[in-house]
Amino acid sequence: MPKVTVDGVELEVPAGATVLQACELAGKEIPRFCYHERLSIAGNCRMCLVEVKPGPPKPQASCALPAGEGQEIRTDSEMVKKAREGVMEFLLINHPLDCPICDQGGECDLQDQAMAYGRGATRYEENKRAVTEKYMGPLIKTVMTRCIHCTRCVRFSEEVAGVDEIGALYRGENMQITTYLEHAAKHEMSANVIDLCPVGALTSRPYAFEARPWELKKTLSVDVSDACGSNIRVDSRGREVLRILPRVNDDVNEEWISDKARYQVDGLTRRRLDRVWIRKNGKLAAASWDEAFDAIAKVNAGESIAAVAGDQLDCETMYAAKKLLSAKSSSLLEGRQTGMDYDTSNLAAVNFNSTFAGIELADAILIVGSHVRWEAPLVNVRLRKAVKNGARVFLVGPEWETTFGGEFLGEDLSVLGDLPSHVTDAMKAAERPAIIVGGGAIAKGAIPRALALAEELGVVKEDWNGFNVLHLAAARMGGLMLGFAQKGGLADIVAAKPKVLLSLGADDVDYGQFADSLKVYVGHHGDNGAHAADIILPAAAYTEKAGTYVNTEGRVQFAEKAVFAPGDAREDWTILRALADALDVEVGFDTFEELRAAMIAEVPALGVEGLADYGALPAADKDAKASGAIAYPIKDFYLTNAIARASATMQRCSAELLHGEDLAEAAE
Amino acid sequence: MADRHLEPDTPELRARWGGFAFTPEWEAKARAAIARYPEGRQRSAVMALLDFAQRQIGEETSTQGWLPIPVIEYIADYLDMPVIRVLEVATFYTMYNLVPVGKFHVQVCGTTPCMLRGSDDLMDACYKRGMTKGHTTDDGLWTLTEVECMGNCATAPMVQINDDNYEDLTADRLDTVLDALARGEQPKAGTQEPGRHTSEPLGGPTTLKEMVTENHDYRGEW
Numbered sequence: 001m002p003k004v005t006v007d008g009v010e011l012e013v014p015a016g017a018t019v020l021q022a023c024e025l026a027g028k029e030i031p032r033f034c035y036h037e038r039l040s041i042a043g044n045c046r047m048c049l050v051e052v053k054p055g056p057p058k059p060q061a062s063c064a065l066p067a068g069e070g071q072e073i074r075t076d077s078e079m080v081k082k083a084r085e086g087v088m089e090f091l092l093i094n095h096p097l098d099c100p101i102c103d104q105g106g107e108c109d110l111q112d113q114a115m116a117y118g119r120g121a122t123r124y125e126e127n128k129r130a131v132t133e134k135y136m137g138p139l140i141k142t143v144m145t146r147c148i149h150c151t152r153c154v155r156f157s158e159e160v161a162g163v164d165e166i167g168a169l170y171r172g173e174n175m176q177i178t179t180y181l182e183h184a185a186k187h188e189m190s191a192n193v194i195d196l197c198p199v200g201a202l203t204s205r206p207y208a209f210e211a212r213p214w215e216l217k218k219t220l221s222v223d224v225s226d227a228c229g230s231n232i233r234v235d236s237r238g239r240e241v242l243r244i245l246p247r248v249n250d251d252v253n254e255e256w257i258s259d260k261a262r263y264q265v266d267g268l269t270r271r272r273l274d275r276v277w278i279r280k281n282g283k284l285a286a287a288s289w290d291e292a293f294d295a296i297a298k299v300n301a302g303e304s305i306a307a308v309a310g311d312q313l314d315c316e317t318m319y320a321a322k323k324l325l326s327a328k329s330s331s332l333l334e335g336r337q338t339g340m341d342y343d344t345s346n347l348a349a350v351n352f353n354s355t356f357a358g359i360e361l362a363d364a365i366l367i368v369g370s371h372v373r374w375e376a377p378l379v380n381v382r383l384r385k386a387v388k389n390g391a392r393v394f395l396v397g398p399e400w401e402t403t404f405g406g407e408f409l410g411e412d413l414s415v416l417g418d419l420p421s422h423v424t425d426a427m428k429a430a431e432r433p434a435i436i437v438g439g440g441a442i443a444k445g446a447i448p449r450a451l452a453l454a455e456e457l458g459v460v461k462e463d464w465n466g467f468n469v470l471h472l473a474a475a476r477m478g479g480l481m482l483g484f485a486q487k488g489g490l491a492d493i494v495a496a497k498p499k500v501l502l503s504l505g506a507d508d509v510d511y512g513q514f515a516d517s518l519k520v521y522v523g524h525h526g527d528n529g530a531h532a533a534d535i536i537l538p539a540a541a542y543t544e545k546a547g548t549y550v551n552t553e554g555r556v557q558f559a560e561k562a563v564f565a566p567g568d569a570r571e572d573w574t575i576l577r578a579l580a581d582a583l584d585v586e587v588g589f590d591t592f593e594e595l596r597a598a599m600i601a602e603v604p605a606l607g608v609e610g611l612a613d614y615g616a617l618p619a620a621d622k623d624a625k626a627s628g629a630i631a632y633p634i635k636d637f638y639l640t641n642a643i644a645r646a647s648a649t650m651q652r653c654s655a656e657l658l659h660g661e662d663l664a665e666a667a668e
Numbered sequence: 669m670a671d672r673h674l675e676p677d678t679p680e681l682r683a684r685w686g687g688f689a690f691t692p693e694w695e696a697k698a699r700a701a702i703a704r705y706p707e708g709r710q711r712s713a714v715m716a717l718l719d720f721a722q723r724q725i726g727e728e729t730s731t732q733g734w735l736p737i738p739v740i741e742y743i744a745d746y747l748d749m750p751v752i753r754v755l756e757v758a759t760f761y762t763m764y765n766l767v768p769v770g771k772f773h774v775q776v777c778g779t780t781p782c783m784l785r786g787s788d789d790l791m792d793a794c795y796k797r798g799m800t801k802g803h804t805t806d807d808g809l810w811t812l813t814e815v816e817c818m819g820n821c822a823t824a825p826m827v828q829i830n831d832d833n834y835e836d837l838t839a840d841r842l843d844t845v846l847d848a849l850a851r852g853e854q855p856k857a858g859t860q861e862p863g864r865h866t867s868e869p870l871g872g873p874t875t876l877k878e879m880v881t882e883n884h885d886y887r888g889e890w
Contacts, residue, residue, distance in 0.1 A: 164752055164753060165750075167752035167756045169756060179752070180752040180755065181737070
């Protein structure tokens with residue numbers, strides 16, 4: 001723990017800290033462009049110069065200088081001020097003065113730091129350098145003349161994303177950042193370079209020229225495009241969500257989000273259900289809320305009413321539906337739309353127990369039936385970190401392009417019954433072994449076998465539970481906590497032949513099974529669910545309602561409402577509350593607060609932000625078997641939910657990045 | 669170096685160079701270069717391999733060789749590294765030609781010491797022969813490039829042609845060298861100043877004279 005003095009204040013800093021970190025600990029702001037906490041140190045922008053004694057009598061780049069015992073650091077001296085002005089002047093030599101037409105304006109590091117640390121006026125009168133634009137795909141817009149060569153994007157794609165595709169060509173003044181031969185950046189996290197870019201060189205293509213940051217209302221929310229529960233900030237203007245940015249949460253998404261989480265927003269304004277529809281003579285006809293409620297009441301379902309929850313639901317909606325059904329003495333609740341019927345009596349057995357931050361520390365990982373890059377891009381980032389720290393990864397399932405190496409053991413689940421000895425040896429020898437069971441394996445009923453394997457390989461130790469189930473649906477863990485599960489899965493609901501089927505945004509159900517039921521779709525997009533519905537009640541998407549979400553780790557998180565739902569659409573719980581009146585039953589809440597209070601009273605864990613405690617793993621059935629070829633549930637990363645399917649950006653990503661279609665702009 | 673650019677990746681380029689592979693002779697050198705580094709660190713040999721590839725192409729085309737995109741991809745594949753990393757190296761160093769060059773690559777140093785000693789005259793001498801900067805003459809013989817300091821300031825001005833340096837040039841001396849090359853002869857490399865061997869001072873030492881005969885200790889005289 002070296003002791004250093006920053007501007008006359010003595011403080012102790014952790015061993016291995018840099019001078020920049022020491023200054024930050026002392027509360028001093030150090031301007032920087034290339035330095036980023038989550039990337040390797042490059043030390044090439046020189047903006048973080050400080051004066052350090054002992055040392056050469058010149059300013060030092062603090063980001064790359066280790067803090068040492070007895071250092072005297074000055075961030076406020078004349079030398080430092082001049083050094084910063086000098087560096088800023090050089091950076092601005094070739095940076096265009098186009099802030100008024102630059103999308104980064106208002107949230108630009110260079111702009112802010114030029115104001116804070118630069119000279120008042122320019123002395124430069126020569127011509128500026130110009131650089132041709134580079135095509136980086138449908139998500140990243142480039143204005144490379146603005147680039148200041150910090151190389152954050154290069155380091156991100158190499159270190160975090162694990163896909164070497166961005167590089168710095170040529171050198172000196174001619175240096176240019178580009179993808180290889182201007183191919184589109186092809187990975188699931190590519191748009192994070194937009195956030196990393198400290199200037200306006202890489203900006204968001206779908207959001208180009210949409211808004212200025214100071215016009216936007218910022219709302220804290222949680223992403224529902226996968227089960228990671230990434231923390232996001234929803235930026236909206238008026239009634240429209242314009243963009244989504246990641247929030248920092250080291251436990252969940254660090255400060256990245258997947259491209260789908262970021263860019264499915266334009267789907268929120270397309271294919272929306274904004275009025276009530278009733279199917280008459282096979283065709284949907286516009287109707288009023290009263291007509292719809294009357295039609296539902298007229299069926300006189302009694303207790304023959306079931307609810308199927310969609311993948312993006314908040315806990316409040318599910319709880320409201322549960323209360324409505326229990327008021328009708330029905331418990332036909334299910335959330336696993338595709339018919340999975342794994343045992344949910346102990347939620348620890350279907351939870352990501354090691355946590356995302358914990359999986360980084362694992363030293364041997366067995367992934368069973370999970371295309372992690374597509375199912376949970378943020379977990380993939382963690383796995384890459386684990387491998388960098390020396391972890392060995394084994395995968396069961398069809399091969400996919402991992403970003404962390406790993407050994408594929410076979411496509412069939414039967415491999416689990418007879419693991420090669422080097423795998424079992426590695427797992428048994430590991431200090432923190434982990435098993436990740438993904439969507440492909442859950443669907444084949446592999447959880448009991450995985451539990452047995454967990455016991456055989458000893459993945460549960462003191463202070464370490466390496467048994468992980470990686471879900472795909474943002475609503476899954478919340479739904480299971482609220483009891484949205486039948487013993488036999490969806491088949492039980494089908495067998496019960498409900499007179500009324502409440503479909504709460506469930507777009508993946510095979511509605512052919514419910515031919516005799518009155519299908520009431522409460523949801524926000526005109527997708528598969530709405531196509532099959534008899535009555536459509538327009539509801540709110542995740543940005544349009546406050547809600548509680550539980551991610552695949554069992555982490556309870558709260559999201560706030562950013563905008564109002566369009567047209568006649570209402571927040572889901574109010575629809576269910578009104579439906580209770582129509583069905584003439586009492587559900588016991590009239591406001592959202594009452595609903596939430598009732599929910600927390602019933603499931604206390606949902607009231608506490610953070611990891612829910614599910615207790616220990618259940619005893620494993622040693623004879624459990626699993627077999628069958630694994631098929632990954634996600635066929636197209638960019639089109640996994642109703643919002644993404646409605647999004648023009650996601651459709652374009654799918655066409656161009658996954659199906660290799662040449663689009664007009666790509667050929668420019 | 670200002671005009672460096674990549675030869676566009678066209679179907680014709682792919683057709684011409686897509687099948688590139690090291691000949692056994694260069695392959696052996698490539699293996700030897702890789703063997704200099706620990707196992708798993710084969711990427712360190714990227715610069716040597718790019719040079720070998722360029723030289724092999726030079727032999728095939730009887731020019732100084734260059735690096736088409738498919739060849740850069742071949743090297744990346746050979747070393748199991750991302751192609752963008754190879755491309756970064758190839759574009760960084762001016763010794764790698766990114767576009768085809770002629771039989772003789774005339775690289776005239778234009779940095780300050782050479783310029784003060786008359787590199788402009790050397791440039792003019794080249795222009796007179798029909799060379800233009802960054803281009804190859806129509807007969808495929810000459811490619812002219814202006815380069816930055818080659819580290820021969822003591823014998824400025826200098827020109828590097830292929831693998832040899834020609835120093836202490838004047839326009840006439842450069843003409844002699846170029847004529848000899850065009851005739852297929854190999855002129856003496858190094859300084860062109862009569863009586864000078866390498867970069868020693870002309871007319872004997874002017875400083876540290878005592879050091880010529882003995883290991884003189886100057887410390888008392890400071």
